[in-house]
Amino acid sequence: MTGVAQAGPQPGAAGQPPGEGTGKSHRAIPGQPDIWVLVLFEALVFTAYFAVYLVHRSAHSELFLRSQAELSPWLGTLDTLLMLTSSLFMLLCVQASRAGAFRAAITHVCITALLGTAFLASKITEWALLAHDGYGFTSNEFFTYYFFLTGIHFLHLLIGFITIGVIIYQLRRRERRSQELVETCAVYWHTVDLLWVLIFSLLYVVR
C-alpha cells in the first residue's frame, strides 16, 4: 500500500540532496511516485470530459462549428505558446536545481510563473471579450463546454502557482532541500500544460 520507499516531503532523508556528488537522481521516475497517481487520475477524468464533449459535438456539429468560429485562434495560439514556454522554463529550472545552480533555478521558475500569469491574463481577456459579444456560460451548449473546460483548467493553473511557491521555498532553503519535491511540482506543471494543449486542440482546432 505504501510501496513508497520515500516518505514524501522529508527532504534530504529521502532522495539525494540536490547538487551534491552525482548531480543526477538515482530514481527512475522523477519526483514522488505518488504524483503520477494524480496525473493519471486527472488524465482519466479529463479524458472522460473530452469524450463527453466529442459525443455531444457530433450530435450538434453545426451549432458547435458556428460557435467555435467566435473564438479567436490568435489568443488560443498565444495561450498555447505561453504554456509551452513556461513548461520549458520549468524544465530548465529542474535541470539547474539538479546541477546545484539554485539561483538560476529560481530565476527560471520565476519566469515560469510570469508566463503562467500572462496566460491567466490572456484567458481572462478572452472571457471578457466573449462576454462582451454576448457569449456566456449558459449561452449555448458549446460555450457551456468552453467555459467549463477552460475554467477548470484555469483552476488547475492556479493550483500550479501554489506548486511554484513550493518549488521556490524548497530552492531557497539551505539545508534539507528536496529535489524530489521540486521535480514533483514540475510534473504537476507539465500536466497542466498538457491539459491545455488537449483543450486547445479540442476547442479551437478540431472543426
Added chain:
Amino acid sequence: MRRTDGELILFWTLPVLAFIWVSAFLLFPAFIHPMSPSMTAAQVADFYRDPAHLSRIRYSMILFNWFGVGLIPMLMLLVMQVRRMAHRTPILSYCLLGCTAGGPTVFLIADLFWLLAAFQPGRGPQLTLMFNDLAWMTFTAVVPFLIGQSLVIALAIYLDRPDRPVFRRWVAHFNVVVAAALVPAAFTGLALSGPMAWNGLLPFWVKNIAIGAWIVVMSVALGRNIYRQRAEDSDQRVAEEAAV
C-alpha cells in the same frame, strides 16, 4: 485554591436552560395538545391565523431559537468525561463531539420552519401546511444524532475500565434504553394518524419524555462526576503540598 475555570458556571446553566425550555415548550400551542398530521390545510392555516395562537407560536419559537444550542456546554462537559475514560484512543470522544453538533442544528431548522409558517399566516393554506409539515417532520423524525449520542456514551462506558469507571454501568444501560425509545420517531412519516403519527404516542410522547429524562439523568450524573473529580483533584493537590 483552585483557579476559577468556569466549568461549574457552565454546568449550572442547565437548570436555567431547563426552565426556559420547559416554558417555551408549554408556551407553544402545538405541543401541549400536539398538532395532528391529519389536519387539513384549512385547519392548519386557521391554527396559525388564530390570534390567540400566533403570538404564542412566535415567542416560544424565538425563545427556542435563542436557547436551542444551550445544551452544547453540557454536551461538551460530557465529551470531556468520555475523554477521561480508560480508552486507548480519543476516538469515542470525537464520535460524541460529532453527534452533538447535529442535534441542536436540526432542532434549529425545525424552529425556523415553524417561524416561517407563522410569519405570513395569510399565505395560501397549502403553503402554511407545507411549512408546518417541514417543521414537524424535522423536529420529530430527525433523531439520528440523539440516538448516536446515547449509543456512543453507552459504548464508551462499556469500554471503560470496570474497577474505577467514570460513569457507573447503569448510566450506559439507561442510554441504550433512551436510544431505543427514540428509534420509532424516525418512522413517523409512515402514519398520518394513530400511535406512529408525529403527535402520537411513540414519536411525540415517548420521544420527548425520553429526551427530557436523558437531560435530567445525565445532568445529575455529570454534576456528581464534576464535583467528585474536583474534590479528588484538590485532595491530591493538598497531599502534594504536604509532601513537599
Added chain:
Amino acid sequence: MSETTAEPGTPPGAPAGSRLSRTAWHWRNNPKRELWFAWYTTVVFYNIFFIVFFPVTHAQPPPHPWWSDAQVAYWFNHNHDGLIIGFAIIFAVAAMTAPQNALIAYSMRRMSVSRAFGYSYLVMYSLSAVPGMLLLCVVLSVGAMRPGRDPAQLHWLYDFAFLSFTGTMGIFLLGSLVWMLAILLDKNRVMPKWFGYLNLCNALTEVVVAPAWIFHRGVLDWNGLISWWINVAVFGIYTGAFITLLRTMILREDFGDGPLPDLKKNHQAKASTLAGTPR
C-alpha cells in the same frame, strides 16, 4: 489468531477457535477495538446508504431537473413507500457518519501535523450531514407524505431536496483540502501521499458540481453526465480508497508518536518478539 497475523499492540494470547469466539475475545481485549468499531460502522453505513438511496428511494441517480410539475408529482407518488421507509431508516442510523469522521480525524491526530487539522475536519464534516443529506431526506419525506399536495409545491420541494444534496459543496471541498494538506505535510506516513493527491481530485468534484445550481439540463445539471456520473465515479473511487487505507492504518497502528510502521515489518517484529503491551 496466530501470532504471525496479530497486529502490534495486541496482547499476547489471542485464542484460536471459532470466528465468533475470536471476535468476542478481540472485542474484550484488543486495544484497537474502538478503531475497529469506527471502521466497521463506516463500512456498514455506506452499505445502508447505498441501498436506501439507490434501489429503495430511487433518489440516486437523481431524477431530472427539467421535469414538469406533473412529472415530479408522478415521481413522488410512484416512489411513495420507498421514499418514506427508506428515509426513515436514514433518520434512525445517520449518526453512523460520526464514527467515520472521528476515525479520519484520528488519522490526522496520529500525523505529525497540528491537532487543528483533525478538529477542523471533525467539525466541518459533523455539520455536513445536515444540509448535505438529512435535508433531502426530510424534504422528500414531506413531499411524499401527502399525495394530494399541489404539484407546484411538490416541485419546489423536489428542487430543494436535490439541490441541497448535490449542491452542498463547501464542506466536502474544504474538508478534503484539510485532509490533503495534513497528509502532504505528515512525516509519520499515516496515509500515502498519492491519497493526499486524491483528496485534491475529490475536492475538485465539488467545483465541477457547482453548475448544477445554474443548469436545468445538459451534462452539468444535477444528474448530468459530468456533474453527477463522472463526479460520483471519482467519489466512489475516493471512498473505496480511504476505507481501505483506514483499515491499513488501524492494522499498522502502534499507539506511538513517530512514523507508523509498515505492515510487512510488523510481521517480522511479531515473529521475533511479543507485541508491546498497551499503556
